[in-house]
Amino acid sequence: MTSQAETVTVRVPGKINLGLSVGPLREDGYHELSTIYHAVSLYDTVTVQPADDWSVHVTGPWGDRVPADASNLALVAARTLARRRARRAKVDPVRIDIDKNIPVAGGMAGGSADAAAALVGCRELWALDHIENDMLEGIAAGLGSDVPFLLHGGTAIGTGRGEQVTSVLARGELHWVLWAGEDLSLSTPEVYAECDRLREEAGTVPGTPEPSGELMAALRRMDTDAVADALHNDLQDAAISLQPVLSEALAAGLDLGARGALVSGSGPTVAFLVGSQTEAIDLSVGLAANGPHGDIVRATGPVPGAQVVHHRNSPEPYRALPTPHRPGPPGPVTG
Incomplete structure (x- = not known):
């Protein structure tokens, strides 16, 4: 030991x-x-x-x-x-x-x-x-x-x-611009409840969920435009229903050149997919000037999960949990 x-x-x-x-x-x-x-x-x-x-x-x-x-x-x-x-x-x-x-x-x-x-x-x-x-x-x-x-x-x-x-x-990397509205938050249970309400109102009965074949194929090729076309989130309409400014943020980013966009999970962070670091910088600047007010961060993925970066009083390197993915460099914060 x-x-x-x-x-x-x-x-x-x-x-x-x-x-x-x-x-x-x-x-x-x-x-x-x-x-x-x-x-x-x-x-x-x-x-x-x-x-x-x-x-x-x-x-x-x-x-x-x-x-x-x-x-x-x-x-x-x-x-x-x-x-x-x-x-x-x-x-x-x-x-x-x-x-x-x-x-x-x-x-x-x-x-x-x-x-x-x-x-x-x-x-x-x-x-x-x-x-x-x-x-x-x-x-x-x-x-x-x-x-x-x-x-x-x-x-x-x-x-x-x-x-x-x-x-x-998923070989290679994807470039992202993340928008998080100031003083904006959503409760995960609240978003799921709103999703259920909207489905009941529309008479929609959900079936067994399955991963998107189009998205999986796009990730194997790491084709940015194909990934952008396949992005989807069943909770997005519910998140927008609770926080309508998300619709404004999505529209602003797409108008400014994002390849694709979606609300992340239960929201309210919005993720914009772009084709390069240069596109990420341009979109960050455009959102800061023309989008709804929020914190704007550039990022890449995929990256590894939790990893020890400092371990005082131990000469042994940390043995990370295995992951087959190549990490991308962290993006600078803007906005």
């Missing part, structure tokens, strides 16, 4: 859903889903270190929107892993510091990302060599539907309620 580190810092990306098909409501209260996850280079940084008591501290552009109490999902993740470890030996509490750059309640799984980072960081901090990847993924699935994907990152199909993850081969 390796010796315990004093601090471990983990970088974890946000995600967008390139395709999201929502099926019927299940007996457990979740909807059956088929989604294609895509991790992008917009990162939270999570640092864990031993402490006398459990605590979480949040800074960064979105830090004031994150709970710093026992409900924080990163803290819940750490304590859950500690209980699993307690079957063998007691571990010390940790202080968790989160630098929050992924929008909160924005459809990019920022809370789930922090939970994934806490699991990876605490496993390293506590030298939990016996906690294998499959076991960590099982713990992650119990914390939230998006947490297992963010352990790995890349591009992947999510089924069930999203927690059953299978990697997708």
Whole structure:
């Protein structure tokens, strides 16, 4: 067993859903889903270190929107892993510091990302060599539907309620411009409820959700225009119904030259697909000048999931969870 580190810092990306098909409501209260996850280079940084008591501290552009109490999902993740470890030996509490750059309640799984980072960081901090990847993924699935994907990152199909993850081969990279409205947030349960209401109103009965063959084929070729044509999100109409400014943002980005656009997940972050870094810069500038007010970030994908980037007092390199995808460089923030 390796010796315990004093601090471990983990970088974890946000995600967008390139395709999201929502099926019927299940007996457990979740909807059956088929989604294609895509991790992008917009990162939270999570640092864990031993402490006398459990605590979480949040800074960064979105830090004031994150709970710093026992409900924080990163803290819940750490304590859950500690209980699993307690079957063998007691571990010390940790202080968790989160630098929050992924929008909160924005459809990019920022809370789930922090939970994934806490699991990876605490496993390293506590030298939990016996906690294998499959076991960590099982713990992650119990914390939230998006947490297992963010352990790995890349591009992947999510089924069930999203927690059953299978990697997708997607060579190359895609360029994105992400728009997040200021003081704009959506509750995931609220968006799903609105989706159900709109379907009932329209007399639509959802079938079994399946991944889009067109989108899968486009990703295998990493054909930007084909991916753009295949983007879809069954929750988009519901998100727009609750926050009509999203329609304005989508229209503005497409008018300014985006190849494709969609609301990410339950929203309200809007993801615009472009063909290059130059196009991303041009669209960022255009949105800042002519679109609805919001934070604008350039990003690339796919990128790996939660990875240790700093490990004090350990000469051993971190063994990341496997991913078949080549990372893209992080994009600069604009706007």
